[in-house]
Amino acid sequence: MREQPSAADDGLEESSPFRRPAFLMSAGFLAVVAVLGAVTFIRSPAPRSEQPSGPQAGDTPSTGATQAPASGCRPSDTSQQVPAGPPPGVTWQVYKTMALPYSSAAGPLVVSADGEVARCFAHTPLGALLAATHLSSRYVFSTQWRVITTEQVIPGPGRDAYVKLRKNRGVDVVVPGSLGQIAGFQFVTYGPQTAVVQLVMRFSTGQMSVSAVTVKWQDGDWKLELQPNGSPSASQQLVSSLNGFARWGGV
Template structure:
């Protein structure tokens, strides 16, 4: 496959997976937050992250907030709250980073941001077949926000919404699981449907990621 086409495919997958990919933010926060039992109410899943700011990774802006990530050791981002907002931020960072990481970055992301299992193994095998050597330099997709469709202390489903240069909007369905002491992206063992789909507009209940 031609390198430029390979890169476009990888980039599209990444941004769509993250949904709104341009909302990259890194924020500091007190570790005390992670010691507080997460709120399981439906309302908690619609509360936006606080202290959001944007930080670029490979040409794509990612959201960093008080809920995470607390540690960024490029290319890996870790330290997310166990609460819903932390799970959503973890899903965004993992999907974007795994999709656009360069050849020497993706192994670390796989080890530290993806849940172990056959899904991760299959992704690593496929990723080794392509080459990405540079950051995105023109018209990257932007992360708009997310919708949490299921939240528990151990597993959370997050739909990520992103906008692309042609103003089209995509939704990327993701799942993160609590593994050890952090959220990790769980890739399906045998995906039956594409995780990324086109949508007309984001739903009215989307949690938007804007600095505040």
């Protein structure tokens, strides 16, 4: 059984985009808001072993700072078209009660045998979108969070702050319905090196929250950039509808 949370634990809880924001608690709502989703979801085939899949990728646009895909990672998606609607060819699979998206063309193409670490995303807008959803959930809830923060989070004050908060805390059991479900997205900006994506989460209360997640292309894959406090987003705001967002989700 977990000990009583400390002030630092509370900060860690609030840093997760998957939980409801703290300001909702003061309004009488339960828990804290987050950017990603939890739900029961329709299972579909997805990588389940540390073996790369998918055909050899074609050439992708690059700049002088662009690195080649990571070793063993060969996504076939090369489209630089920023999705304005639900991307085709995406299936959904449940992870810690959250429905997360998978694409055989854009990733994640490599998932660890225990299902905790997902990597190998295409160097495309769709690859960035998929990376944003996976990394901003897994770095908080994965039992392999140390591996993820070391290998898939950009080094800097945000990563340091998160590790400091997280290192003495166990892995919580996620209760079904306590987390949000992905309901939509919108690209704020996309470039070969940096993508910022707004993710909309819908919670069991009916409330919806939007947060902006940043991923950067580094060492041949997309990696998560954290805010100085260890959160993946500078703010979480309530939205009353999905107007202006692409409707997207696993349920």
